[in-house]
Amino acid sequence: MNIVFYTSRFFLVIGFLLISCSAFAQKTVVTGKVTDAETGDGVPFANVYFDGTTIGVSTDFDGFYKIETDKATDSLVVSYVSYQTRKKAIQKGVTQNIDYQLASSEETLKAIVITSGKRENPAWEYLRGVLEHKSENDKRRLSAYEYDSYSKVELDVDNISDKFKEKKMVKQIISVVDSVESLAGEDGKPVLPLFISETISKYYYRDNPVKRKEEIQKTRIKGVGIDDGSIVSQLVGSSFQDYNFYKSWIQIAGKDFVSPVSESWRLFYDYELQERSEIDGIWCYHIDFQPKREEDLAFTGTMWITDDSTFALKRIDVTVPKTANLNFIEKIKIQQDLKRIEDEKETAWIPVKTRILVDVGQINDQWAGMLLKSYSSAENIIINKPKELRFYKDAIVVDEEVNNSTDEFWQENRHDSLTASEQTVYAMIDTISNLPMVKSYIEIADLLINGYKDIGKIDIGTLLTFYSNNNIEGHRLMFRTRTNIDFSSKIQFFAGIGYGFKDEKWKYSGKIRYIANRNPWTVISVAHQYDLQQVALFNEDFRSSDNYLFTAFSRWGDLSRNRPFYHRQSSIDFQTDIIKGVTSKITYRNQEYDPLFAFEFFDPENSDIRRSNFTVSEVMAEVRIGFRERYINGEMARVVIPSNFPVFKFRYIRGISGFLGGDLEYHKFSTRLEHSFRVGIFGRTDYFISAGFTPSTLPYPLLESHLGNETPFYNQLSFNLMNYFEFVSDKYASINIVHDFNGFLLNRIPLMRRLKWRTFVEGNMLIGNVSQKNIDLIPNIDSNGVPMPKFGSLGATPYAEVSYGVSNIFRFVRVQAVHRLTYLDKDDASKWGIRVSAQFRL
Known part of the structure; x- marks a missing residue:
């Protein structure tokens, strides 16, 4: 009995000691940071867990974690969607720091197959809940926030x-x-x-x-x-850096990406429901998603939906992989953490932390890539005030x-x-x-992009206009210069001097630009110039455009068909913002026309007088309305950030006879509307509507000479199968529509989708005519009895052309076939043609 008694007591004591030791054993505590192996940035929301257990946590928004256990385990695992899983050994019973770097992975979601008689994808229930409560959770429902x-x-x-x-x-x-x-x-x-x-x-x-x-x-x-x-x-x-995933389409770098919680979610995405997790004390459904077609402009990622009646978006982590129909982009990644903000009336979820990463890949192995990273956070949020x-x-x-x-x-x-x-x-x-070498490369890059070289307080240039050759001027040299911010932040001087070795004439220009006020943006300019111009290209919209490449090459070759003339102009203009989004400009200009082609016209006031050279003195008023546009005021210029609303322009020109040598009295009106909008899943449409009316009697160089294009290069401002100077109008209306499918069609063709080509269609239509009184203004023969060249005008039939093509060939080449639909009976009319252009787009 004594032996049994002591033996039993011995095992009871040993058992008690083992239990006590287990109860008071030190915990295994691990802290650290999980980062992206390529960028070095923290990976938020990654899964961190002890191998062989159900104990796990998620990293915070900056990639940090802390996990602990008193169970026996010897390794810690980190995993996350689109990353390779990593495991590291740990020391039991001690506090330690272990960091992880995760490499990218091409792993995709497991396919969820729903067969007849079985229930639907379990994630869909929560997606429908998000859509039903979208208007209640979207921050745009608030009357205000700051x-x-x-x-x-x-x-x-x-x-x-x-x-x-x-x-x-x-x-x-x-x-x-x-x-x-x-x-x-x-x-x-x-x-x-x-x-x-x-x-x-x-x-x-x-x-x-x-x-x-x-x-x-x-x-x-x-x-x-x-x-x-x-x-x-x-x-x-x-x-x-404001991205709202409650919007159906999210614009990044000019491209429209479909949101994983858009109304079109079932057309673009596959979803997989994961286990619930707790975030900031809120239980959330964890849903992974990926595009149905890897070339679509859609996201791969994870989102966390609140496990309550609100179905709000608590966290989201999305990635655009390099397989998407984008150029040069290896990856786009957006991570966002949202917080519920409420007052006595309303509740909404506002992003409090957002991280964006854009990884631009190498063009070839001779170059490197680019990595853009941004981070933003919001604190002290106030709503509805x-x-x-x-x-x-x-x-x-x-x-x-x-x-x-x-x-x-x-x-x-x-x-x-x-x-x-x-x-x-x-x-x-x-x-x-x-x-020093970096400074030199920066100067070369600036010269190639802006055309000017900085040499202190002035810039000299430009590359595109320095040399040209044509049948009028022969070899032509043009040198330009301007002051920069180092000279003055308020006033800027421009000057240009050139010479044609065949016509032996100097060409010159000068301009003084004064920034009178930056708020509202107010600029006063005075300018004078003398140069060779062409009636066929003397289009008001083209003259005010920034198509420097087309302008430079329009001075090459035989210009006779374009009806060249020497042009002298003096002008002064005043531009200011009337209210936000409404810019006005008033210009006075005095212009002298000296034609280099056979040209005469009857004086509108006295048909016994014939004129060849003439002078116009005119006042021009312009208004531009850009709804919800934003402006960035620079040191010497202002940048306009367009909105999704139409832009409207109106122009009125009044010619004054007898003032500062003006020979003609007239009125001219013109307007233009342009807009770009998304057409759901089918791509984006841009349209441009223009109209003009000249009720006065004027010679054709002052009427609307519709811009043609006889080059193999596409020009958006022109009718691309119309000849130069083919049609002139004193009243007209035109519409240009371009629809870009953004890969919507070709992404669905297996053999084509990897090329990342994009299809588009375009239509151009023009109606217009010239009044008989303007036609009669040009005599049949000149003063010497030589027949005068006439000009063409549109009849009752509109001019129309359509085109279709493929863009993004070799990432920047655009090729389109253009078909002319009307006025095909003209001897020099081209029924169809190919136009090529270069576009640098993502």
């Missing part, structure tokens, strides 16, 4: 190939930058920084009418080749002291601290910018 915003933007060179490293400039950079390898981390790829910025601002929005405003308070900018810091300061604010309308007069306001700040200011006011690599970037950019 918040304190912090944003940062970084641009790097990445995908640095061995051949790219061998380039002379790159060698020089790498030799002086000793921390290149450390920017992306030990397992990541090295990057070279080009630009980094931080911005603190106040953002405001109101509904009915929709108005936005951002007050940019402080910016901190470092960049290689950054000259106009005022424009950059406005571009890096939160206004241009709209300001008065006049408060939103200016969409973007930059504080006068925006660039004056200290390190201490940023440490106290930025919403999130900089990572170690971001702190390194500031110093590296300074080093790279000061390298």
